[in-house]
Each structure stands twice: as C-alpha cells, then as structure tokens.
Amino acid sequence: MQSLTNRAKVLKLKPLSLWERLYLPGIFKGMAITFSHIFQKKATINYPEQKRPFSPVFRGLHVLNRDEEGREKCTACGLCAVSCPAEAITMEGAERKKGEENLYKEEKYAAKYEINMLRCIFCGLCEEACPKDAIYLTETFAPANYTRKSFIYGKPDLLIPDPVTQPGEYETAKGKIEEHKANTRAKKTD
C-alpha cells in the first residue's frame, strides 16, 4: 500500500553487525553530534531583555484608548460586557458634566470599568464589539501578582497614558509595537 507521504521507512530488524556491537563508534558519533550543537544557534533567548516578535493579531492585556486630545473614548455602552463570553467586564456609566469636555469625548462615560484578568480568556471579542475604538488588546501579557483581587484591573490600570499631559508615555505605549519589532530585529543580527 502506498503511504500518504512516501516518507515511511521500513524497519529492518537485522542482528547488529560487529561494528555496531562494538558500541563505541556509535557513542563517538553521538558525541560528535552533541559537540556540534555547542556551536549552533541557541534556540532560547535572554527573555526579559530580548523578546520574540508577536504575531500582529496577538491578544494580550487590554488598554482603554483615548483620542488625540487625551479624552477617553469609552461611552460605557456595555457592548464589550455583553459580548464577553467569560463575563469578565463590568462597568458603570455616568453622564458627562459641564467642564469635563476635555476628559471625556462623548456625553456619557465609564465611571467604573473593570476587567477581571483571571476570568478573561483574551478572545478579543470586546475589541471587535466596541463601536468607539475604545478598547484594544495589546502585546503585554503574563501579569504577575500576589492576590486575586489585584487581577481585577480598574480604569487606572487600563487607560492608556494621556497624549496631552504625558506625551512621552503615550508615545511609548503606542509605539511599543514598532520599537519592539526593531528591537528583536537588532538582537537577531548580533
């Protein structure tokens, strides 16, 4: 019968020849193989300093977006919470007051916005559901903490830095992907 790939090997169960029974040639061959591996490219990287490039569709921790003037985009419509299969998102909406136009883009905003990162399955449905481009999944991943409670991320943890008051941090948060890609490329060459 023809196999699917034509790469199947027929097992030969012949008794070992004298050369094979000497065992030492085989050992030296194996040792030569392991020795050659000393000079081969390492399969691992120095993790915290170097990072592997992510795929463009990688889904990590969430970030709440702002517009160019630094106003929060989220209107607390609740679509993300509805779409969330893990029911990780809770929010409370509030009405924008006079004088808060520089803080919130629309008349309604999220007074409280929490994502339970222990429940979240990082499916990215919230990002797809959001009509206001307010929530994004980033490349940050594997958060570590001591308590379960600290895995419930509130607005301070989620909001992207303000581009007006903290332009530097905002740029790094936004340009992290580009910088990261350049970084891994540079590390690869050396």
Next chain:
Amino acid sequence: MDLLLVDWSFILEKFFLIVIVVLASLGIALYTTFAERKVAAVIQDRRGPNRAGPFGLLQPFADGLKLIFKEDIIPLSSNKALFILGPGLAMVTALLTSAVIPWGGEMDFFGRKVSLQIADVNIGILYVFGVVSMGVYGIMIGGWASNNKFSLLAAIRGASQIISYELAMGLSLIALLMLTGSLSLKTIVEQQMSGAWGGFLGWNIIYQPLGFLIFIICAFAECNRTPFDLPEAENELNFGYHQEYSSMKLGFYLFAEYINMFISSVLMATLFFGGYDIPFVNEASLAESWGQNIVAFMGIGSLLVKTVIFIFIFMWVRWTIPRFRYDQLMDLGWKKLIPLALVNMLITGAVVLWLNK
C-alpha cells in the same frame, strides 16, 4: 622535650598544603556544578544559568545558599545516626583521595624544598583504590538509613555497580603498573616526564590506550555518572539513594559526586596523561632559566588543564548517552570489560617480558 624535636615547618607545610588542596577541590567542585549546567545548556542549544552575577558566575553560591537555608528533614522512621553519617562519609571519602595525588613538582620556599604532594605514599594507587571502595559506603549507608524502598534499591544498585567496575578498573591498572613498576603516583608521573618530546612520548596513554579506555569507562561507573547513573536514576527511582535527604545533607551527596568526578579526572591525567608534565617542554632545563617556582606553577596549570578537559568529557558524555539498563551494565562490566582488561594485562605482560629479554 622530644615532642618539640618534631620538624614543625614540615607539619606547617603539610597543613597548608592540605588546606589548599581541600579548599581547591571544594571550589572546583562548586564551579563544576555550574559548568555542568552550562555544558548541558550549550549542548542542548540553550543558554544555561546567566542571571546571578556576570555570566551567571555567582550561580553556585546561590545554589549553595539555597541548600543551606532549606529545612533539614530527618525522617522519623530513618536510622538517625546512619542517616547523618551517610553524606559525611561520602564527602570524606571523596576528599581523601586527593592526599596522594602529586599536584606539581617541587617548589622552593626560602631555600626549603616543598613537594606539592601531601603524602608520597609508595602504595599510592592501592591507597586510592582503598578509599574509592570506601566511597560505596556513603551510598549504601545513606540508602539503607533512609528506610525508603527506592533509596534501598538505589543503594543496592550502587554497591553492586561500584564493586563490579572496581575489578575491571584494577585489572586495567595492573597492566599500567607492569610498565611503571611502581605504585607511587609521583614515580609514575616522573617516569612519564622523562620520555622523549619533552615527556610527551612518555605518557602512558601511548602505551596503554586500551587500559585507558577501560579505566575511563570504569571511572564513569565509579562516579555514578551517566551512562552508569543507575543509583540515582531519576525516572526509575525518583531520586535514588539520596531521595530522603534535604538541605546540606543532600548538598553533601551532590557535592561529593562532583568532587569524585574532579578527583578521578585528576587521576586519569596523572596516570595516563603525564600528570603535571607540560608536553613538548623540558621542565628541568626550563627550571634553570625561569626558576623552579614558575615551572612548578606551570605544571599545576598543565595538570588542571588536563583535568578540566576530562571533566568536560564527563559532562559531554552525560548529555549524550542514555542510561544503561541494569543487566546491560552488569553484562558490560563482567563479560566485556574484565576479559578485555585481562587480555590487555596479558599482552602488556608478554611485551614487557619480550622487551626485557
């Protein structure tokens, strides 16, 4: 008054030598653990420990501290005295061997000739064998006192393995002793140094390649190193004879293994590779122009380089070859190595007789 007539400077000299040799063995064993992890890593295309200090050089100290600060558990059902004796015995026997090894030639301290050997015993090799065969007690007692079936199995395995391979090891050395005619390690090294090409052609490896092969295989088995690490076969016996040990007692066992490895590497270098002989260099004429002390230091360096190469081979083999099955181990020891060693002995004896005629 007779007591004061003892040569105090001799005692002092030996005392310092012992301290230095013991500390050096410990230090080298410490860094051998690090080297083992690094060698394992590069052979497996990994990077190895590189977090503690530059290039991870402080890693052995981190490991040691961790072991010291762990809780020291003595199982209730164990035999306490023996349980404590086991790792100590393993450590002591590992260190004892270093007493007869000539670490270098003679040095000149303010007109006083100091031999870089703790004790030039004329039965050096016999002493080494005596101590090495004591090493099995560390494993036996540890495994027995733990009162754990895996430990006991490992101890039995270790004992039978070490006893079996000691035979072949001794027989392979008898052929060597026929050539040298002396059991003193110092004499053996000096004979090798007097060969042509600055001593290189005097090295015993040239006359005893088969003997060396048998010796190195047996050395692997005596040190419980892969492919003969049956006493601590992790996937069969969990952890082997030191299963129940924790904290520094475990550390002692692991450490003793590395000291054993170091000492057997030194022994192989001494017996077969000219010891502290620097190849292609005539030490005696060099000592006249450069001074005795410098040449002695170079000799120590030469011995250490050879030792490091052997330690690397130990590790290289460990990360290449899978473990033997128990019956294969016994088969190799009794049916292959011992007859081979006997044949080697016969041939050597015949050649020696023929040449002397």
